[in-house]
Amino acid sequence: MSDPAAVLDDLAAESEEADSLVRGLSAARWAAPTPAAGWTVAHQIAHLAWTDRAALLAATDPAAFAAEAAEALAAPDTFVDEGAEKGAALPPAELLAGWRDGRERLLAVLRAAPPGARFPWYGPAMSAASLATARLMETWAHGQDVADALGVVRTPTARLRHVAWIGLRARDYAYLVRGLTPPAEPFRLELTAPDGEPWTYGPEGTAQVVRGPALDFCLLVTQRVHVDDTALVPLGAEATRWLGFAQAFAGPAGPGRPPRGGAGEADAPKGGARERAEGGAA
Incomplete structure (x- = not known):
């Protein structure tokens, strides 16, 4: 898993699969409840967008990320839900566009990362490959919540x-x-x-x-x-x-x-x- 190229390609594919679940949804479907209590489809996508933005900040401005992380960890029981609530309140088209932009920018930065680069995170610092793996894991997991909410049975992949x-x-x-x-x-x-x-x-x-x-x-x-x-x-x-x-x-x-x-x-x-x-x- 040390070579980020393969996992970055898989992250792009996993993101596209999650995207395919929500593109073209009506406003009512964006508001559908998911298996995570209190979270709608919009909350799930908003959380992915929020975390992609945090990862992008970690990869491009570690000092700014450290400041945000310290603030966030001071309120460990609320800050993630608050981020999801804020994103879920956006018009679906705006939320979707923001998520797409953030994840594409993150992919570009990780693809360009020099060998051996390490990025700060809320847990241990991570390599480009590990950060991409973490993003894929979360994209798949929250995509599963969206699929369950929409009644979609996804075909599991080698990812x-x-x-x-x-x-x-x-x-x-x-x-x-x-x-x-x-x-x-x-x-x-x-x-x-x-x-x-x-x-x-x-x-x-x-x-x-x-x-x-x-x-x-x-x-x-x-x-x-x-x-x-x-x-x-x-x-x-x-x-x-x-x-x-x-x-x-x-x-x-x-x-x-x-x-x-x-x-x-x-x-x-x-x-x-x-x-x-x-x-x-x-």
Whole structure:
């Protein structure tokens, strides 16, 4: 994942797929509720636009980003939702145009980044490849919320490999943000890709393994599904424990989505406050 070219191409493709879900929508459909309680389709796109702008600022003006990050982190429970509310209040055409402009500018900056460049973020500083992976992960996750709101069934793609990778890379962060000590033993993923091919991450021989569909793992680490509603099979006590709180994003620990048949949609977490800085693995 050190070469940013492939992930940047995939980020562009993932953004275009999310864009295709909302272009041409009526105002009523932009206002449709999503699985994230209190967030409409407009909130989801506004959040992507807001985070793309933050990433662009981090890549072009680190000092200005640091000032904004300090201000934002002073209000950790509100600043992401406030950003989404502000964007969602715009006319849909203006919101969509702003999102398109921001993401294209970010792609251009990351493509032009010199080898070895590192960019500040809300979690650890990241390379161009890691920042692009984080943006892809979030674009896919919020795109899933939009698709669910609109009743669209998306076909999973090989781009999920980036989401799976960052989900594993963020393992230690998921422990630390909960005040837990990460296990010393490495974990291994043995996933089935959308086309049926095996995807493996992590060393062989470890006792801590997660097996199952790549789509299920990606939905879990972006907290779009409860572990009980997946076909994932953990081997080892720590792997089992981790699946209960795994997250692919930096920022405070979130409660995740309730199991089907559990808490109602109104009780599900919002899409933003717990996801303010996705992609904490550098």
